[in-house]
Amino acid sequence: MIERLHTGTRMSKIVKHNGVAYLCGQVGAGxxxxxxxxxxxxxxxxxxxxxxxxxxxxxxxxxxxxxxxxFPEMNAVWDQWVPEGHAPARACGEARLARDVLKVEIIVTAAIKEET
Structure with a gap:
């Protein structure tokens, strides 16, 4: 079963399938x-x-x-955020983002925690 959360015409913010959560790209202010x-x-x-x-x-x-x-400035924040021993597979590249003021966009895929 596929579950879509916060679904609009163009995208969903979260899609869950087979124990995996796919997040749409996230940008930030600043x-x-x-x-x-x-x-x-x-x-x-x-x-x-x-x-x-x-x-x-x-x-x-x-x-x-x-x-x-x-890259170094983003990594300084990233490295503090990722829990030690839990670094995901990661890729980083340069791209023209949706708006000129945007400097970073991050797309995440994560396992859904098993209920205990």
Whole structure:
């Protein structure tokens, strides 16, 4: 069964299938890459909770930066956010994002926690 949450015409914010949660790309507010990354990851946290998952269950993350020169600044925030020993498979690339003010977008796939 496929479950879609917060579904609109174009996309769903969360799609759950076979014990996996797929989150739509998240962006954040702020003037710097660090600010936007922190805000973006806060949004990821909220969606993970709603999906029945958390940071320790992230399987894969795809990070898009508007400028790869911002890689170290984004990583400084990312490294503090990811729980030690639970780093997901991750890719990072440069892409033109949906709006000029955006500096980072993160797409996450996570396992849904098993009920105990």
């Amino acid at each position: 003037d710097t890459v660090a600010d936007q990354t922190r805000d973006c990851l806060s949004r990821v946290d909220a969606l993970l909770v709603e999906a029945g998952s958390d940071r320790e269950h992230i399987l894969q993350a795809i990070v898009w930066l508007a400028d790869m020169a911002d």
